[in-house]
Amino acid sequence: MGDHGLSLLGALADALDRRLGWRERRARAIADLSRPVPPHVGWAYTLGSTALALLVLQIATGIALALHYQPTPEAAHASVAHIQDRVRLGWLVRSAHAWGAHFLVALLLAHAARVFLTGGHKKPRELTWVLGAKLLFITLALAFTGQLLPWSELSYWGAVVGLEQVRITPAVGPAAGDLLAGGPGVGPATLTRFYVLHILLLPALAAALLAAHLALVRRLGIAPLASTAEEDAQGHDALCAGGDPYVPHHILKEAAVAIVAAAALVTAAALWPPELGARAGRTTPPGIRPEWYFLAVYQYLKYWPSTIFGVPGEKFAVCLLIAATTAFAALPFLDRSPERRPARRKLALAVAGCFLFAWTALTLLGSLSENELSLFGHHWRFDTYGRPK
Amino acid sequence: MPEPFTNRRDFLNLALGAWAAAAAGGVAGVLGASALPVHEPPQTVKVQKSDLKDGIALAELGGSPVAVLVTPAGPVAFSLSCTHARCTVRWDPAARGFACPCHGGKFDAEGRVLAGPPPAPLRRLDLKDAGDAWEITG
Amino acid sequence: MKRLLLLAALASTASAENRCVDCHEPQQKLLADSAHLVFGCADCHNGREEAEDMDAAHSPAADFVGRPAPSDLARMCASCHEKETKAFELSPHAAATRRGDPGGATCISCHTLAATPTAHAIADCGDEGAPSGRFQVAATCARCHSDAEAMKRSGLRIDQFAQYRASAHGYNVLEEKEGDAATCADCHSPHEAPSARDPRSETHPRNQAHLCGACHGDVKLMTEHGKDPGVVAKWQASAHARNLDLGAPSCAGCHGAHYSHVPEPAAIRESCGRCHEGPARELAAGPHGPAVHTDPATLASAPVHCAHCHDAHGGAKPLPPYGATACAACHAADSHEIAEGNAMSDLSAALHTDLVALHQKLEEARRRGHDLPSCRETLSALDARTHDFASLVHGVSPAKCAAEREAVGKESKALMGRLSEFTPGERRLWWVPVMWVFVFLGVGLLFLKARKLKSPQGR
Numbered sequence: 001m002g003d004h005g006l007s008l009l010g011a012l013a014d015a016l017d018r019r020l021g022w023r024e025r026r027a028r029a030i031a032d033l034s035r036p037v038p039p040h041v042g043w044a045y046t047l048g049s050t051a052l053a054l055l056v057l058q059i060a061t062g063i064a065l066a067l068h069y070q071p072t073p074e075a076a077h078a079s080v081a082h083i084q085d086r087v088r089l090g091w092l093v094r095s096a097h098a099w100g101a102h103f104l105v106a107l108l109l110a111h112a113a114r115v116f117l118t119g120g121h122k123k124p125r126e127l128t129w130v131l132g133a134k135l136l137f138i139t140l141a142l143a144f145t146g147q148l149l150p151w152s153e154l155s156y157w158g159a160v161v162g163l164e165q166v167r168i169t170p171a172v173g174p175a176a177g178d179l180l181a182g183g184p185g186v187g188p189a190t191l192t193r194f195y196v197l198h199i200l201l202l203p204a205l206a207a208a209l210l211a212a213h214l215a216l217v218r219r220l221g222i223a224p225l226a227s228t229a230e231e232d233a234q235g236h237d238a239l240c241a242g243g244d245p246y247v248p249h250h251i252l253k254e255a256a257v258a259i260v261a262a263a264a265l266v267t268a269a270a271l272w273p274p275e276l277g278a279r280a281g282r283t284t285p286p287g288i289r290p291e292w293y294f295l296a297v298y299q300y301l302k303y304w305p306s307t308i309f310g311v312p313g314e315k316f317a318v319c320l321l322i323a324a325t326t327a328f329a330a331l332p333f334l335d336r337s338p339e340r341r342p343a344r345r346k347l348a349l350a351v352a353g354c355f356l357f358a359w360t361a362l363t364l365l366g367s368l369s370e371n372e373l374s375l376f377g378h379h380w381r382f383d384t385y386g387r388p389k
Numbered sequence: 390m391p392e393p394f395t396n397r398r399d400f401l402n403l404a405l406g407a408w409a410a411a412a413a414g415g416v417a418g419v420l421g422a423s424a425l426p427v428h429e430p431p432q433t434v435k436v437q438k439s440d441l442k443d444g445i446a447l448a449e450l451g452g453s454p455v456a457v458l459v460t461p462a463g464p465v466a467f468s469l470s471c472t473h474a475r476c477t478v479r480w481d482p483a484a485r486g487f488a489c490p491c492h493g494g495k496f497d498a499e500g501r502v503l504a505g506p507p508p509a510p511l512r513r514l515d516l517k518d519a520g521d522a523w524e525i526t527g
Numbered sequence: 528m529k530r531l532l533l534l535a536a537l538a539s540t541a542s543a544e545n546r547c548v549d550c551h552e553p554q555q556k557l558l559a560d561s562a563h564l565v566f567g568c569a570d571c572h573n574g575r576e577e578a579e580d581m582d583a584a585h586s587p588a589a590d591f592v593g594r595p596a597p598s599d600l601a602r603m604c605a606s607c608h609e610k611e612t613k614a615f616e617l618s619p620h621a622a623a624t625r626r627g628d629p630g631g632a633t634c635i636s637c638h639t640l641a642a643t644p645t646a647h648a649i650a651d652c653g654d655e656g657a658p659s660g661r662f663q664v665a666a667t668c669a670r671c672h673s674d675a676e677a678m679k680r681s682g683l684r685i686d687q688f689a690q691y692r693a694s695a696h697g698y699n700v701l702e703e704k705e706g707d708a709a710t711c712a713d714c715h716s717p718h719e720a721p722s723a724r725d726p727r728s729e730t731h732p733r734n735q736a737h738l739c740g741a742c743h744g745d746v747k748l749m750t751e752h753g754k755d756p757g758v759v760a761k762w763q764a765s766a767h768a769r770n771l772d773l774g775a776p777s778c779a780g781c782h783g784a785h786y787s788h789v790p791e792p793a794a795i796r797e798s799c800g801r802c803h804e805g806p807a808r809e810l811a812a813g814p815h816g817p818a819v820h821t822d823p824a825t826l827a828s829a830p831v832h833c834a835h836c837h838d839a840h841g842g843a844k845p846l847p848p849y850g851a852t853a854c855a856a857c858h859a860a861d862s863h864e865i866a867e868g869n870a871m872s873d874l875s876a877a878l879h880t881d882l883v884a885l886h887q888k889l890e891e892a893r894r895r896g897h898d899l900p901s902c903r904e905t906l907s908a909l910d911a912r913t914h915d916f917a918s919l920v921h922g923v924s925p926a927k928c929a930a931e932r933e934a935v936g937k938e939s940k941a942l943m944g945r946l947s948e949f950t951p952g953e954r955r956l957w958w959v960p961v962m963w964v965f966v967f968l969g970v971g972l973l974f975l976k977a978r979k980l981k982s983p984q985g986r
Binding site: 057060061063064067068082083086087088089090092093259 | 412416419420422423424425427
């Protein structure tokens with residue numbers, strides 16, 4: 001039976017090979033994936049693929065949630081409550097999906113930082129960086145659109161405030177806001193639009209960009225820790241001499257990190273499931289603040305005066321923000337020195353350090369603003385600008 | 390042809406494969422469990438006695454059509470889903486029976502199959518008299 | 528300063544020759560004896576003082592006014608008494624005059640000497656014999672406020688003076704000439720005299736504690752009169768003070784306003800029972816209904832009433848266990864009444880514990896996104912029954928209380944069961960460590976695989 005079965009399977013494989021030529025393709029793919037990575041590549045180079053693994057998990061939990069979720073303002077909140085309490089392990093699936101957003105954003109930020117530190121964005125891998133930056137923005141958009149779907153107080157008012165920030169963008173803002181919201185406020189049309197964006201358009205876009213991103217990574221290889229001039233002169237393969245092959249050596253490290261990250265995600269999801277909160281109503285509850293990855297922007301917008309030369313100050317703020325995100329996406333074209341070794345890129349690292357410091361400080365101020373903190377027996381309350389009262 | 394698992398490397402590959410299969414199975418198990426439908430506890434609906442028309446009062450219980458039929462032996466509650474393919478059967482006051490519009494199934498006033506493909510009588514539901522209304526549970 | 532200058536100017540005119548006295552000597556005498564001695568006749572009546580001819584003196588061309596209109600009086604007084612007239616203009620008295628009520632009080636209604644009721648003998652409340660003086664003012668107010676005809680025009684009652692005269696305040700002021708006791712103007716600010724319905728008024732229920740507290744919270748004064756100065760503070764800390772908006776009584780609610788008195792022990796049950804209807808009903812129906820309590824000190828007997836267990840001003844429930852805190856006041860320490868009181872106290876506490884837990888559970892479910900109208904309804908019914916249980920305790924029937932506690936407890940338990948479906952307690956998390964063991968097993972396998980790859984045979 002076994003032999004017969006195996007030979008039947010073999011015959012099927014042969015038949016398919018004659019039609020698809022998969023054996024040769026597989027051999028070529030394995031040969032390609034087995035090319036060595038540069039010798040310095042280690043644990044820090046596992047973040048991108050870990051994010052990929054969690055993205056797959058996110059898609060799986062997302063599909064499981066979509067089986068029960070109903071995208072109308074009347075039913076949305078009740079359907080999520082149903083998932084929380086009646087669906088078998090529904091609370092765990094929903095919690096893992098919510099925590100997945102946090103993990104994914106954190107991993108992508110860390111991945112971008114690692115690439116920047118080791119000069120991976122430089123010639124000839126500019127396009128890889130641009131695609132990666134777009135993937136980060138899409139992830140943030142997925143997080144923002146997904147947050148509205150439970151139609152709870154916090155999610156609803158988060159979307160209201162977020163859409164207003166879109167609307168104040170000069171020129172395209174009002175139109176973009178209307179297109180996203182499907183009306184003047186956040187209503188049934190907004191929910192269906194966010195739903196379509198969250199489960200259809202953004203994932204499809206992300207899949208396409210991700211495919212291009214990964215194809216470029218395979219085509220160009222991991223950047224060696226050498227200047228672009230050296231890479232041009234000696235060739236990528238020569239600089240990878242002495243490195244481990246990607247498959248199977250490096251991929252084992254990636255698998256180990258991905259497994260631990262996934263387990264950490266499930267643990268967080270099990271121990272701290274997010275509360276659903278009350279269904280959205282007419283009144284805004286106190287304590288509306290964005291998720292941690294938007295806190296810096298939220299806080300940054302507060303410091304602008306309401307008008308500058310008769311123009312709403314937020315317009316300037318948003319323009320500056322758009323300029324900054326564009327600069328982030330176009331980083332390879334701004335940071336043009338040929339050097340990749342961090343020690344020889346003091347200026348670029350100093351500038352990046354300043355940005356990181358500002359971002360961290362704004363995030364901290366944002367989390368403290370209109371909040372309370374007990375530390376060392378003292379109790380502080382903070383005003384909207386994050387100053388102690 | 391795969392070699393027999395004689396050395397340690399092959400054992401390691403097997404163990405890793407088994408581990409991966411178990412992990413994937415665990416994730417699939419959780420997601421699959423969540424995909425299963427939730428069994429709702431029995432629900433109750435009140436049918437006003439004043440809703441009676443031609444000796445029958447229609448209502449909806451948990452999204453399915455139900456009815457209270459007044460027979461000489463007293464009121465009886467039925468699920469109106471045909472036991473063949475779940476189409477909703479209709480009460481025919483002239484014939485004093487239920488008829489299914491899909492495949493010609495016929496039931497009498499007791500819910501017994503008279504004709505057609507239905508394999509079982511109409512499902513009876515618990516009925517409680519509550520003054521000017523009946524409470525159907527099922 | 529302005530006033531002094533004015534007085535100086537007036538003094539100079541007064542010395543000029545005044546021919547009014549030729550005919551109006553009595554009036555001039557009254558004026559000269561009053562605080563207004565510096566004024567000349569023309570200061571209020573215009574006309575020409577120095578004219579010998581009566582017609583010239585009374586000439587309309589010189590704006591002569593015989594009797595100033597009531598509406599003009601306040602304006603005339605205001606040139607010196609600005610603050611008082613401003614307050615007066617806000618008063619119901621001034622409003623009555625503006626409405627055209629001929630009886631509306633004006634300045635001179637109160638500020639002339641009682642014995643000489645004409646406008647010229649002006650006097651203020653500091654004047655012992657003045658109508659606004661401490662011991663006369665009640666009678667002065669009563670002149671109008673006890674006059675049915677006059678009060679009919681404003682729709683006011685006329686029994687305040689009669690009530691006041693019967694009260695402890697009134698007796699002390701009117702009969703004993705006791706300066707410490709309150710009189711009309713002590714409570715009703717005399718010039719503005721606002722209605723008690725006016726929230727700005729001192730006599731409004733919101734402000735009564737402050738008003739009465741001025742004397743009844745004064746330790747020295749109350750000690751002198753042998754009264755407890757703590758009552759106002761006790762009331763301010765009470766549930767009554769917190770629930771004024773719901774109609775809870777402040778001082779006058781129990782003690783009366785004009786007939787202010789210590790409620791008769793026999794009337795207390797009825798008085799509290801007007802709002803606390805359930806407890807009063809149960810108390811009357813229970814063994815304490817006909818029971819009479821004799822004060823061992825005064826030997827005065829009265830039905831058992833609310834203040835025997837509840838502090839009269841604080842109003843709070845006796846602390847549990849009731850047997851020890853409330854019943855022990857009359858019943859012997861080893862009596863079965865004490866034990867029964869304690870038992871009822873325990874039942875009540877158990878009911879409240881259940882109720883608090885149910886509210887927390889419902890709130891938890893709400894936070895988790897479950898709006899449960901039927902559970903909310905059941906819980907408010909249980910709220911009401913627990914509230915009624917407090918009434919039941921007043922009937923001091925331990926058997927009835929125990930039966931009710933059991934019935935409510937059963938329903939609480941059923942509701943708790945239903946709510947628990949929506950608020951899963953501790954998640955079963957035993958699998959989390961198991962998962963980590965499994966994860967480390969996988970990572971270990973990967974590590975072994977990597978080592979194998981690095982080893983010479985692996986390559």
